[in-house]
Amino acid sequence: MIRLLAALLLALTPFAAHAADTIHYDVRATIGADGMLDADVRITLPEAAAGTGKAFLLGRRFVLVPGDFGGDVRVETVAAETPVAALNRITLSYPAGKRTLRFRYRGPLAPAETDGVAPIRPEGVELFIDHMWLPFGADIQTMFDVDARIDGLAKDLIVVAQGEVRRTSTGVIIHRPQLDVDLPLVAMRGLHKAAGPGVEYYATDLTTPVSQLYQRHALAASAYLAKWFDPLPDPIRMVAVSRARRLGYSRTGYTVVNDSGRPEGPLVEAGTARHVAHEFAHAWWRSASPLTDDFWLVESTAEYVAIRYIDATMGPDTARQLLDAKRAEAAKAGPVMGHGRPNRVQLYQKGPLLLFDLEQRIGRDRMDTLLLEVSRTTPNTTKQFLDLLTRIAGKDAASAFDAALHAG
Numbered sequence: 558m559i560r561l562l563a564a565l566l567l568a569l570t571p572f573a574a575h576a577a578d579t580i581h582y583d584v585r586a587t588i589g590a591d592g593m594l595d596a597d598v599r600i601t602l603p604e605a606a607a608g609t610g611k612a613f614l615l616g617r618r619f620v621l622v623p624g625d626f627g628g629d630v631r632v633e634t635v636a637a638e639t640p641v642a643a644l645n646r647i648t649l650s651y652p653a654g655k656r657t658l659r660f661r662y663r664g665p666l667a668p669a670e671t672d673g674v675a676p677i678r679p680e681g682v683e684l685f686i687d688h689m690w691l692p693f694g695a696d697i698q699t700m701f702d703v704d705a706r707i708d709g710l711a712k713d714l715i716v717v718a719q720g721e722v723r724r725t726s727t728g729v730i731i732h733r734p735q736l737d738v739d740l741p742l743v744a745m746r747g748l749h750k751a752a753g754p755g756v757e758y759y760a761t762d763l764t765t766p767v768s769q770l771y772q773r774h775a776l777a778a779s780a781y782l783a784k785w786f787d788p789l790p791d792p793i794r795m796v797a798v799s800r801a802r803r804l805g806y807s808r809t810g811y812t813v814v815n816d817s818g819r820p821e822g823p824l825v826e827a828g829t830a831r832h833v834a835h836e837f838a839h840a841w842w843r844s845a846s847p848l849t850d851d852f853w854l855v856e857s858t859a860e861y862v863a864i865r866y867i868d869a870t871m872g873p874d875t876a877r878q879l880l881d882a883k884r885a886e887a888a889k890a891g892p893v894m895g896h897g898r899p900n901r902v903q904l905y906q907k908g909p910l911l912l913f914d915l916e917q918r919i920g921r922d923r924m925d926t927l928l929l930e931v932s933r934t935t936p937n938t939t940k941q942f943l944d945l946l947t948r949i950a951g952k953d954a955a956s957a958f959d960a961a962l963h964a965g
């Protein structure tokens with residue numbers, strides 16, 4: 558199940574500017590030498606959406622300090638096993654007008670079952686939403702900005718996280734105005750940094766073949782995308798960790814990849830380059846819901862952009878090879894839309910091929926304009942995308958593309 562959640566969130570969080578009407582997390586946490594987490598989390602709700610209740614998920618291994626919710630808050634806690642195991646679903650009910658909710662809790666930072674991504678390892682700490690160490694909205698789609706002070710990090714750990722990151726002698730202070738559903742961070746010993754315009758890449762060894770590929774394509778993909786779309790307010794941070802499980806994931810302007818030294822198949826460089834460009838494209842738009850038909854709008858477009866990056870940097874023959882590799886599975890994938898969240902083949906193989914068909918029809922210039930508009934307006938629904946397409950390439954192109962999305 559942890560695997561499922563990671564996959565679900567791979568491309569969930571839209572880039573959005575800080576606004577006063579967003580949910581704000583104020584996190585004070587200490588990681589003890591014994592691996593115990595002591596946390597005090599205040600969640601400030603926007604006035605317009607405060608309501609009278611909200612449900613959260615938190616690892617069941619944490620013990621809550623109940624009195625700290627306040628006398629006017631009713632707390633209902635039930636065990637939950639989804640989307641990951643061993644959770645508590647904590648539903649708070651409170652009087653209208655209450656804006657700040659406070660969670661105080663303590664327990665082992667590491668869940669019993671970590672599915673290959675242990676949060677505490679000899680080389681440091683890797684935390685993300687699958688560890689359920691913060692009270693996240695039970696819908697897993699509650700976006701927040703955050704100020705965090707996390708103590709208990711040894712002096713020699715280098716911290717990679719979103720937003721402004723400042724190390725103290727005992728921990729880290731993070732100010733993240735960007736919205737995200739997660740507060741991911743990597744704090745590892747011996748991380749080296751390679752920076753270029755719009756990107757920071759971190760790895761313990763910048764010289765391994767895979768690390769060199771990541772670096773080269775992180776810089777080049779970031780430059781390619783910044784030229785196509787508008788510049789981002791902050792650099793994209795990317796960190797390569799080494800662990801047995803190869804899981805990579807992406808959040809707002811933040812990507813974690815794995816470098817265990819193993820190659821990635823016959824098209825090693827093209828595959829790695831495609832992966833980096835795909836994850837980076839998500840920094841510009843990723844707002845359609847992962848639970849709906851519209852999710853192709855996040856994944857298929859990012860994959861289309863990634864192949865365009867390959868075309869621009871490694872040549873049309875390599876791009877064609879990657880596209881051709883999608884055709885056999887795509888041919889029997891069934892419709893992209895019309896049945897809820899599209900499956901993996903529909904998202905990553907068939908959807909991108911349909912977008913290349915669209916390019917054939919309307920031309921590359923219009924396609925570039927279309928995706929520039931997507932990056933600026935971040936449509937949540939296929940209808941909004943089709944409206945953009947109609948405006949840029951006409952009604953017939955939009956209806957034909959809509960039909961292709963629904964065709965078997």
Ligand SMILES: [Zn+2]
Binds near residue numbers: 567856859
């Ligand atoms: Zn993706």
